[in-house]
Amino acid sequence: MDWEKGRRSTNVEDRRGMRVSAPLVGGGIGTVLLALLVAVLGGDPTIILNQANPSRTAPTQGEPRSGASRSSSNDQMADFVSVVLADTEDTWRDIFRQNGQTYVEPKLVLYSDAVKSACGFARSTVGPFYCPADQKVYIDLSFYRDLQEKFQAPGDFAQAYVVAHEIGHHVQNLLGISDQVTVLQRRTNPEEANQLSVRLELQADCFAGVWGNHANRSRQILQKGDIEEALRAASSIGDDRLQRQAQGYVVPESFTHGSSAQRVRWFKRGLETGDPKQCNTFAAKNL
Numbered sequence: 001m002d003w004e005k006g007r008r009s010t011n012v013e014d015r016r017g018m019r020v021s022a023p024l025v026g027g028g029i030g031t032v033l034l035a036l037l038v039a040v041l042g043g044d045p046t047i048i049l050n051q052a053n054p055s056r057t058a059p060t061q062g063e064p065r066s067g068a069s070r071s072s073s074n075d076q077m078a079d080f081v082s083v084v085l086a087d088t089e090d091t092w093r094d095i096f097r098q099n100g101q102t103y104v105e106p107k108l109v110l111y112s113d114a115v116k117s118a119c120g121f122a123r124s125t126v127g128p129f130y131c132p133a134d135q136k137v138y139i140d141l142s143f144y145r146d147l148q149e150k151f152q153a154p155g156d157f158a159q160a161y162v163v164a165h166e167i168g169h170h171v172q173n174l175l176g177i178s179d180q181v182t183v184l185q186r187r188t189n190p191e192e193a194n195q196l197s198v199r200l201e202l203q204a205d206c207f208a209g210v211w212g213n214h215a216n217r218s219r220q221i222l223q224k225g226d227i228e229e230a231l232r233a234a235s236s237i238g239d240d241r242l243q244r245q246a247q248g249y250v251v252p253e254s255f256t257h258g259s260s261a262q263r264v265r266w267f268k269r270g271l272e273t274g275d276p277k278q279c280n281t282f283a284a285k286n287l
Contacts, residue, residue, distance in 0.1 A: 004083075006221075007090070009082050009083075009085040009086035009089060009108070011085060011105050011107045012078070012082045012107070012109075012110065013108065013109045013136070015109055015111040016078075016110050016111060016112045016141075017112060018111070018112075020121065078141065080159065080160075081108060081110070081139070081163055084159075084163045084164070085108050087219070087221070088163065088167040088211050089103075089105050090215075090218070091214040091215055092171060095276060103174070104174060106137055106167065107134075107135065107136040107137070108136070108139070108163070109136050109139070110140075110141060111124070111140055112124070112140060113140065115138055115140075117131040117133070118131055118133035118134035118136075119131040122138065124142060124143065127143055128140075128162055128163075128166055130167075130170055132169075137166040137167065139162070144162075155225070156229070157212075157227070161208055161267070164207070165207075167207070167208075167211070168205070168206075168207030168211075169200075171204075171207050171276075172203065172204065177203070178200065181197075181199075198262075199281040199284075199287070202262055202266040203280070203282070205263050205266045205270070206266040206276075206278070206279035207270060207276065207279055208267060209267040209268060209271035209272070210276050211270075212270070213270065213273065213274030217274065265287075266279070266287075
């Protein structure tokens with residue numbers, strides 16, 4: 001991915017090296033859920049936060065971490081996500097403008113270990129997430145190491161897909177889609193609520209593909225092998241694959257993000273069409 005010459009976003013908030021005071025999830029079932037959610041992109045952090053154990057805390061946010069240092073690789077990764085964020089800003093600003101709307105740029109928060117958001121406290125084990133309450137994307141850059149080593153999905157375009165997916169949730173928030181889904185989920189049973197979550201996540205995957213399409217047409221960012229990297233990342237975090245790795249079997253009715261094949265399919269649809277209107281997963285009979 002050709003990113004070094006790209007514009008850097010001014011919407012990056014760097015909280016690395018700062019600690020937070022937060023209830024942290026203990027063992028038992030919470031640990032199992034965290035294991036399943038480690039690489040789930042766009043996960044709702046409240047799923048984890050609601051299970052918090054108040055007896056375990058970390059130091060107050062704003063207190064410098066003793067001995068904290070930033071490696072050159074981490075600084076380069078921070079530079080990278082800033083470029084990707086800027087590119088999503090350019091893409092979605094243009095798309096919203098074409099539809100007579102105004103795109104409100106989100107913030108991207110870099111943190112270490114744990115973080116406090118308007119959605120509550122979260123540990124880095126929940127993976128990257130978007131908080132609609134403060135319109136911020138949160139990511140611990142160590143997630144990218146897990147993406148490469150644990151989920152065999154290396155490559156900078158795979159890493160860009162992570163950010164683009166979270167920005168997809170921001171787009172859903174701005175368009176009112178997320179609120180509509182939340183209302184419907186409260187009116188239905190858990191299995192149907194999960195299905196709505198799957199459709200929301202697959203739409204965010206499709207929106208990530210829309211970004212890739214527009215970014216490449218406008219700025220020629222894609223290089224040989226980039227698309228395969230992103231598809232590998234989408235496949236590696238399907239609910240079926242994560243469940244099989246964690247417990248040895250798959251429970252489709254418990255899916256909240258979609259299968260590997262579904263995530264790949266919707267990302268490809270966005271990437272090939274570049275049209276957000278093609279991302280209406282809620283009208284699709286077959287995901």
